[in-house]
Amino acid sequence: MDFELVKVYTGHSLASMKYYHLILTLAVVVALPTITLAKEKGTGANADVEATIKKIEQELTDSILKSDTAAIEKYLTSDYLGIGPDGATQNKSEFMSDVKSGTLKIESSTISDMKVQVADPDMAVVVYRTTDKGTYKGKDVTGEYRWLDVFVKRGGKWQIAIDQGTQIAKQ
16 A cells, blocks of 8 residues: 555665654744734734724714714715614615614614624624614504624725614513
8 A cells, every 4th residue: 555645755764754744843833823823913903894894884873863964974885785673674875864864763772792793804793783863654663673884994984784683672
């Protein structure tokens, strides 16, 4: 039987096999701190993205509370798709119209339990919870919600491409 590993060492003395083993061990020992440092640097970059996105989420919430569509405009992609807790979908202009007209009127909203998962340098997924007080189309929508937002980075700016909300059942 002829194994590839055996082929590598065929014709080499036991001393040279020990030498290869020593070189391999040293390479691993030297590489591990470098790999760990690279992971930490990546985490730092992710931490920056996470902080930026958390700030955007709070600014968006504040803008909705104030019915400030100019501020909302910059944080939604042109092809934005929103899926409301009722399952209905809205594009960017429909959502902004609801905010501007008062069809969606949120009096208070508190964000909690936010988690940001950076998928790649140009995409992140955010999951968080809100406790809201307000109305939509004249109906009381006060309650707790779980939101999932998909952020994309376009032209150097983070924006929401898709969001989806689900009302949390009262226990």
